[in-house]
Amino acid sequence: MQELELLQNTPLFAGISAPELKELLSWLAPVRRRYHKGEIVLMAGYPAREIGVVVEGLVQGAKPTGDGRQLAVGQFGPGGVFGDVLASGRRESPVTLTALCDTQVLFVPIQAVCSPGGAVPPGHARLVQNLLRVISDKYFELDRRLDLLLLKNLRGRLCLFLMQEAAAAHSNTFCIPLNRAQLAEYLGCERSALCRELSRMQKDGLIETYRGSFKLLQPAALGAALPGCEPEPKEN
The missing domain is CATH 1.10.10.10 (Winged helix-like DNA-binding domain superfamily/Winged helix DNA-binding domain)
Structure with missing residues (x-):
């Protein structure tokens, strides 16, 4: 699968045509970062200012506990989106994200998504709608887990x-x-x-x-x- 097609299949860029997505990505100017197995993608306690989209590999989120353990809270494979809630809320990350294998992540600056200023490309409105839907879905996933733990x-x-x-x-x-x-x-x-x-x-x-x-x-x-x-x- 080509990278553009992969991105179109992610919840963040769903419904955006290939030409619009090319223009949108050029305007957003996302940063691509590569990680080896075991490298930290985001450390707990540090602020998140970008939305991460996994292009290749696997990222795991784990929350440090008081007794020194790491509680796994989620995994993100190709097309997975993370950091959306944290970046939107401008809060420090409560979890550490680690690459479980050689991984590539595309980081989209939250400022360009939520407070762009000036003219925006055609796919931008759909991007914002998708971001709100992703955050909403994660809220309901959290509610689902609470139902289990209760x-x-x-x-x-x-x-x-x-x-x-x-x-x-x-x-x-x-x-x-x-x-x-x-x-x-x-x-x-x-x-x-x-x-x-x-x-x-x-x-x-x-x-x-x-x-x-x-x-x-x-x-x-x-x-x-x-x-x-x-x-x-x-x-x-």
Whole structure:
């Protein structure tokens, strides 16, 4: 896939024609930076003034915790967009972004997007609309994760997570981009506890799973495991 086509498929530049995107990129004057595996893209505590678009490679965000651990909060592959919320709010980054392999990132200055001044190219209005949509989507993704973490037991969190992923894939068979350690961090549990619960769910005939692939065998039973969805007790 050519880079221009890749950018057109990102949420930030979606809906902008190739000629308009070429003109827009020339006007925005984004900066391309290259990183080797393990290099820091953005350090926690430093301000973000640019929106990053991953052109090649993989970037992971991790939040430092009080006990010295790094809590993974997201990954961004080719076409992934990061820094949009931080740059728009002019706040210091609460997460550290690290390249997981050799990576190229295109950095778009937030000033050119939000406060351009003077005449702007035709694709600029769509760019601003896309930025607002990206920020909105991330708000709802955060709300989704809070719904998971508010559930008291791990079985409930797993059931809700798997049902959400199936709904997004429009299929009871799907893959997730998280390994077991990353999924455990996302669900707020230990990796060993996650593996035990997945094993129990397979033995109960609820799911089949191998690495990042899942198949929901009894979606209705998964839904019934969620709080408020338990079947009414039968009257004697």
